Amino acid sequence: MKKITSLFKIKYPIIQGGMIWASGWKLASAVSNAGGLGIIGAGSMNPETIIKHISKCKKATSKPFGVNVPLLYPEMDQVMKILIDQQISIVFTSAGNPNTWTLKLKNAGCKVVHVVSSVKFAIKAEKAGVDAIVAEGFEAGGHNGREETTTMVLIPLIKKAVKIPLIAAGGICSGESMAAAICLGADGVQVGSRFVVTEEASSHINFKKAVISADQGSTILTLKELTPVRMIKNKFYKEILNIYSKGASPELLTEHLGKGRAKKGMFEGDLDQGELEIGQVASQINEIKPASEIIEGMINEFNKVLSIISLYKL
Amino acid sequence: MKKITSLFKIKYPIIQGGMIWASGWKLASAVSNAGGLGIIGAGSMNPETIIKHISKCKKATSKPFGVNVPLLYPEMDQVMKILIDQQISIVFTSAGNPNTWTLKLKNAGCKVVHVVSSVKFAIKAEKAGVDAIVAEGFEAGGHNGREETTTMVLIPLIKKAVKIPLIAAGGICSGESMAAAICLGADGVQVGSRFVVTEEASSHINFKKAVISADQGSTILTLKELTPVRMIKNKFYKEILNIYSKGASPELLTEHLGKGRAKKGMFEGDLDQGELEIGQVASQINEIKPASEIIEGMINEFNKVLSIISLYKL
Numbered sequence: 001m002k003k004i005t006s007l008f009k010i011k012y013p014i015i016q017g018g019m020i021w022a023s024g025w026k027l028a029s030a031v032s033n034a035g036g037l038g039i040i041g042a043g044s045m046n047p048e049t050i051i052k053h054i055s056k057c058k059k060a061t062s063k064p065f066g067v068n069v070p071l072l073y074p075e076m077d078q079v080m081k082i083l084i085d086q087q088i089s090i091v092f093t094s095a096g097n098p099n100t101w102t103l104k105l106k107n108a109g110c111k112v113v114h115v116v117s118s119v120k121f122a123i124k125a126e127k128a129g130v131d132a133i134v135a136e137g138f139e140a141g142g143h144n145g146r147e148e149t150t151t152m153v154l155i156p157l158i159k160k161a162v163k164i165p166l167i168a169a170g171g172i173c174s175g176e177s178m179a180a181a182i183c184l185g186a187d188g189v190q191v192g193s194r195f196v197v198t199e200e201a202s203s204h205i206n207f208k209k210a211v212i213s214a215d216q217g218s219t220i221l222t223l224k225e226l227t228p229v230r231m232i233k234n235k236f237y238k239e240i241l242n243i244y245s246k247g248a249s250p251e252l253l254t255e256h257l258g259k260g261r262a263k264k265g266m267f268e269g270d271l272d273q274g275e276l277e278i279g280q281v282a283s284q285i286n287e288i289k290p291a292s293e294i295i296e297g298m299i300n301e302f303n304k305v306l307s308i309i310s311l312y313k314l
Numbered sequence: 315m316k317k318i319t320s321l322f323k324i325k326y327p328i329i330q331g332g333m334i335w336a337s338g339w340k341l342a343s344a345v346s347n348a349g350g351l352g353i354i355g356a357g358s359m360n361p362e363t364i365i366k367h368i369s370k371c372k373k374a375t376s377k378p379f380g381v382n383v384p385l386l387y388p389e390m391d392q393v394m395k396i397l398i399d400q401q402i403s404i405v406f407t408s409a410g411n412p413n414t415w416t417l418k419l420k421n422a423g424c425k426v427v428h429v430v431s432s433v434k435f436a437i438k439a440e441k442a443g444v445d446a447i448v449a450e451g452f453e454a455g456g457h458n459g460r461e462e463t464t465t466m467v468l469i470p471l472i473k474k475a476v477k478i479p480l481i482a483a484g485g486i487c488s489g490e491s492m493a494a495a496i497c498l499g500a501d502g503v504q505v506g507s508r509f510v511v512t513e514e515a516s517s518h519i520n521f522k523k524a525v526i527s528a529d530q531g532s533t534i535l536t537l538k539e540l541t542p543v544r545m546i547k548n549k550f551y552k553e554i555l556n557i558y559s560k561g562a563s564p565e566l567l568t569e570h571l572g573k574g575r576a577k578k579g580m581f582e583g584d585l586d587q588g589e590l591e592i593g594q595v596a597s598q599i600n601e602i603k604p605a606s607e608i609i610e611g612m613i614n615e616f617n618k619v620l621s622i623i624s625l626y627k628l
Contacts, residue, residue, distance in 0.1 A: 001626055012628060119530050138452065139464040147531035150453040150464040152485030152494065153594040157530055171466030180466065180494035182626060183619050216433050216471055217461035247561045280467040299628050305497050310624035312315055312496060314326060314613050 003165040004188030011035030017192030018068025020044035021267040025053040026200040029060035034292035038065040071096020084108040098128035117145025126162045137170030141279035159185030173281040175301020193279040204269030214282035232276035317479040318502030325349030331506030332382025334358035335581040339367040340514040343374035348606035352379040385410020398422040412442035431459025451484030455593035473499030487595040489615020507593040518583030528596035546590035
């Protein structure tokens with residue numbers, strides 16, 4: 001775990017995921033102030049908004065924080081220029097080719113972390129020169145891999161395939177699951193869904209409440225013909241199912257998906273027609289809390305699990 | 315873990331899954347002799363074969379072993395009579411209603427364990443009076459739950475919902491994953507796929523080699539319209555995909571599935587036309603070993619992980 005805390009100069013190896021429509025400066029600075037690594041999720045921000053959030057985050061914390069950029073972002077050159085100009089020291093990239101930007105960011109003094117869901121892309125990212133990898137399992141919310149590999153299986157596979165520090169994501173929302181990830185070979189954890197249901201997340205209150213109401217089986221990985229995404233099975237999902245029952249073509253799915261579904265659901269709170277991206281751990285989330293309490297709670301649980309399990313030697 | 319080792323009177327809290335066409339007396343007795351709990355998988359045996367395997371297993375080990383019976387077995391009354399007559403002390407039931415047989419088995423002096431993949435059925439099984447639960451995640455091989463909940467998420471959910479001992483299954487094939495399961499709240503682990511690729515498993519050598527060749531993404535949970543099953547994406551699976559592309563009706567799928575697919579693949583070694591049930595951990599299995607070496611290896615790794623992780627207190 002030292003590998004991750006040293007790399008980012010943070011107290012705890014807990015990284016907040018850069019969930020779109022949730023991870024603005026408020027959440028990122030709260031996580032960083034509590035000893036984790038806060039991340040601004042740039043995927044749902046236009047360039048001006050990114051600058052605004054970076055500026056506010058710098059004022060709200062003196063601790064390190066990062067920015068997450070999906071590499072399919074439309075104004076990529078502009079965003080990367082912003083990150084470099086603003087001297088962002090930690091950049092998480094996802095959903096794209098790690099070769100395109102890693103070297104440029106590293107030359108500008110950034111630590112670069114790439115998010116993957118397969119061994120193949122983990123190796124590719126390591127070769128591209130990234131400083132660490134986030135490996136995200138099937139249970140994670142939002143966009144996800146086609147192999148459907150769960151965190152339990154993915155982490156040992158990737159641990160064996162690469163040498164750089166490894167951050168586990170998917171299914172992690174407690175000290176217990178954090179300890180499990182460390183046992184599997186991770187050096188740290190990325191927590192997404194749990195931080196959506198915080199006071200500081202910019203997610204709509206309706207969405208936060210929908211996550212609290214979610215049970216086992218409330219989420220599903222769907223739209224595999226386009227980009228697989230885990231979301232709550234709401235009215236919009238039932239409409240997708242209806243398209244499937246008629247033999248879903250990618251064209252029909254794309255048409256029904258349209259634009260702005262994620263914003264509509266997660267930021268504007270339209271629980272029927274919006275896309276509500278969240279992980280399977282939604283079933284374990286029962287309360288809106290400040291981000292600092294989540295981190296404190298995880299650390300306490302983690303230490304408790306370690307005390308107990310150390311008695312279990314066989 | 316004491317809860318599981320005391321319940322079954324075994325040395326290590328490692329239970330071998332009752333995988334069909336793999337788990338005869340040879341595998342079960344080898345696992346029990348090595349300190350785990352060996353299980354005869356009755357699902358693929360006719361009543362006479364069950365009697366034969368029980369008799370040989372008793373001769374091959376003086377340690378406790380169990381029998382796994384899917385509750386959809388056609389000659390259920392006959393099989394239960396055999397188990398009771400043969401004084402089998404541990405019965406694992408799956409794929410059915412735990413209310414039907416639990417009390418009768420318990421009255422006959424059996425410990426009864428029921429396999430579930432959801433919180434709802436875990437609670438139902440506890441109410442039915444079972445002694446322990448196996449909770450099986452999405453990554454597990456063979457038949458699986460509709461909720462697609464992964465082991466990482468399922469174990470903490472079920473741990474919170476029931477008081478009886480909890481055995482984690484799905485994604486577990488090493489001391490690292492065993493330690494992870496214990497951190498998540500399990501009292502023991504059930505290992506299926508790893509024991510398929512042993513010298514003692516009755517699985518066909520072609521199937522064992524196919525598991526060794528499997529990579530990340532080689533298995534998939536499919537046939538969800540009938541009973542969801544995780545299997546290798548072989549020619550038979552591609553034919554299923556073809557049926558799906560034409561808008562799969564359960565009738566068409568059932569017709570193509572036909573009878574004896576599992577036997578054909580896993581016991582007769584027809585890698586093209588057989589159903590090859592195995593978990594995602596197939597990607598981590600590289601070698602045929604004796605069952606005892608697998609258990610020894612897991613225990614050594616488990617102890618090593620515990621030594622390392624105990625230094626990680628935050």
